[in-house]
Amino acid sequence: MTGAGANRNDLYRLPMATVFLPEVLGFIMEGKKIGASVIPISGGNTIRQIQLMHDFGSTVLACTPSYALFLAEAIQESGINRDDLKLRVGVSELNHGQRTCGGRLKIS
Numbered sequence: 001m002t003g004a005g006a007n008r009n010d011l012y013r014l015p016m017a018t019v020f021l022p023e024v025l026g027f028i029m030e031g032k033k034i035g036a037s038v039i040p041i042s043g044g045n046t047i048r049q050i051q052l053m054h055d056f057g058s059t060v061l062a063c064t065p066s067y068a069l070f071l072a073e074a075i076q077e078s079g080i081n082r083d084d085l086k087l088r089v090g091v092s093e094l095n096h097g098q099r100t101c102g103g104r105l106k107i108s
Contacts, residue, residue: 001030005089006060008035013058015041015049015067027062027091036060043067046074053085060089068092 006012012031014024024040031038039056041049043063049071053061061068068090075082 001091002034004091010036010059012036012038012060013053014062015043050075050078057086059086061087062091065092
């Protein structure tokens, strides 16, 4: 995560379905290793996820590429101004079972 620009002053959001997957545990441990605050909250309830990112001032989002795209669309539809979110770093892990991400071009 530090390679993506995250640092000890960041607040990580991990909207993952389970915190026991190796990728998620890796995100948690990396955040703790550099001294950042880490908030692992289960996935789903997208509006709540957006509200929590806004309320907590999350600066790092770690999730699958497909969920990042889904969140981006939901933020646009929610009426929340994207500039009101403090997100500055996004880190993703491939969706389970995928070798490539069909949404890679959309994310770029």
